[in-house]
Amino acid sequence: MSDTYPRLVQLLVDNFGFETDEVNPDDTFSALELDSLALVELTLTVQQEFGVKLSDDDLDADSTLGQAVEVIEQKLVAA
Amino acid sequence: MPDPTGTFDAAVTGIGMVTAAGIGTQASWDAIRNPGGTAASAVPALDGTPAPLGCWIPDYDANKALGRRKAWRYDRSSQFALTAAAEAVADSGLDPGDWDGTRVAVVLGSGIGGAASWEQQHRVLLDTGPLTVSPLLIPMLAVNMPAGYVAMQHGARGPNLVTATACASGTTAVGTARELLRRGVCDVVITGGTEACLIPSIITGFSQMGALSGRRDDPRTASRPFDVNRDGFVPAEGAAVLVLERAADARARRARVYAHVSGYGASADAYHATAPEPTGAGAELALRAALDDAGLAPDTVDHVNAHGTSTPLNDVAEAKLVRRVLGERPAVTSIKGVVGHSLGAAGAIEAAVTALTVSRGVIPPTANLDSQDPEIELDVVAKTPRSARVEVAVSNSFGFGGQNAVLAFTRA
Incomplete structure (x- = not known):
């Protein structure tokens, strides 16, 4: 079982003011009210946390957290 | 209109x-x-x-x-x-x-x-x-x-x-x-x-x-x-x-009104980046403009909420200005003795406190005023709050760059 999802959730808790039980894998970023600036900020923190390189559109407003986990894990494998 | x-x-x-x-x-x-x-x-x-x-x-x-x-x-x-x-x-x-x-x-x-x-x-x-x-x-x-x-x-x-x-x-x-x-x-x-x-x-x-x-x-x-x-x-x-x-x-709408802002004056020293113009002429322009704007004579001012930064230069220059324009009548205070100097927020905090002073009829004292500078020939409220009916108050602010702004408040 991968720990990518809980680590992503922890980033949202530590940097964006969420509670752990406020987010679900099916939530999109737009449903979580993370706008374009917040997504760039999240991209930066994900890069630092996971040591991967993301492009500006790897995380978009319509992505779910589950899809974001897949993107991060693909980058981890490729790295 | x-x-x-x-x-x-x-x-x-x-x-x-x-x-x-x-x-x-x-x-x-x-x-x-x-x-x-x-x-x-x-x-x-x-x-x-x-x-x-x-x-x-x-x-x-x-x-x-x-x-x-x-x-x-x-x-x-x-x-x-x-x-x-x-x-x-x-x-x-x-x-x-x-x-x-x-x-x-x-x-x-x-x-x-x-x-x-x-x-x-x-x-x-x-x-x-x-x-x-x-x-x-x-x-x-x-x-x-x-x-x-x-x-x-x-x-x-x-x-x-x-x-x-x-x-x-x-x-x-x-x-x-x-x-x-x-x-x-x-x-x-x-x-x-x-x-x-x-x-x-x-x-x-x-x-x-x-x-x-x-x-x-x-x-x-x-x-x-x-x-x-x-x-x-x-x-x-x-x-x-x-x-x-x-x-x-x-x-x-029958709102509760703390006080009226009845006058505003602004000016520039056109003198120095940080030092106040020593005669106070620039600040005087702003003070007189605020009173004129409010239609008030200088001898009607009951209370001055001073800029009063606690710097050697400001406090003497401001005191001389207040004494020259408003006389010895107003009760003066500086709340910076308590809250310090919050730069761009200071004038707003002092406007709020001046409105409360007018509304509540209590002038807060200047903290830490143990021994008033003899060059400051003003009635500065010290030690304890003073009860007073304040009909007219002014709040002074003087910025680096020689930017001066004064508000005149009246009882609602």
Whole structure:
């Protein structure tokens, strides 16, 4: 079982003011009210946390957290 | 319609405050009214700088005040402004869910802007490179953003700006807000000032100018306006916001009115970057302009809420000006003995306290005034609050750059 999802959730808790039980894998970023600036900020923190390189559109407003986990894990494998 | 040539009263119908004396208007007022000394202590962020002392607000919890999901997006200066604005609007009894937002303006003052965010992100740039700099840096540091965010908070879609006249910014904001009401371009103005720059670069800069108190071992006595042993100002953070409406509108909706802002004057020394013009001629222009604007004679002024920074130069120059223009009649105080000098927020905090002074008939004392400087020939309220019916009060603010702003208040 991968720990990518809980680590992503922890980033949202530590940097964006969420509670752990406020987010679900099916939530999109737009449903979580993370706008374009917040997504760039999240991209930066994900890069630092996971040591991967993301492009500006790897995380978009319509992505779910589950899809974001897949993107991060693909980058981890490729790295 | 308002008459641009006649007198004009703007009613103060709401007040919100975040100061080192207290979070919230009542807490701030209580500590200013009965001072226990300067609300200063060592600021952890200033550790290792030449002047680590400040009137900071360790108990302010932005997550609690604004919500965890939003607070992280704002520089501390915007956080203070949003908190004080929410209190002021609630206090006014106006309902932002109900008002015509196109008729609501926001005019705030700030001297420095979001410098803490700027400094922090500059460190990120140097340490880990450009690709790690926050995309929120610009909306955090830009000096206009507190007013923009307050507009978003309350759906205020009228004129929106931040004034920057250094330590007079808050006073300039309130005066400018009143002009908008007088011109009839809006019906409500959310106005005031905010500052949060107790950070190493800024405070070291003030220290290198020789402007700051060196009493780091005894913080509660450090800010001592008009005292013979004063040695500089104590930097502070904070915000105050006032809701202004035309007096007739406030009366019509039976609003509680603290006081009227009845005059505003502004001028420039055109003299020196930081030193006040020694004769006080520039500041006198602003003081006389404020009284003229209010249609008031100088000998009617009961109370002066002084700029009173606790620097050797300011306090003497201001005292000579007050004595020359207003005589020995007014009871003078400087609340900077308690709350320190919050730069662009100071004029707004002092406007709020002046309105409360007029409303409650109590003049707060100047903290730490143990031995009045003999060059200061004024009736300075010391030690304990003074009960007084204040019909007319003025609040002075003088900024670096020689920018002067004065508000005249009258009883509602």
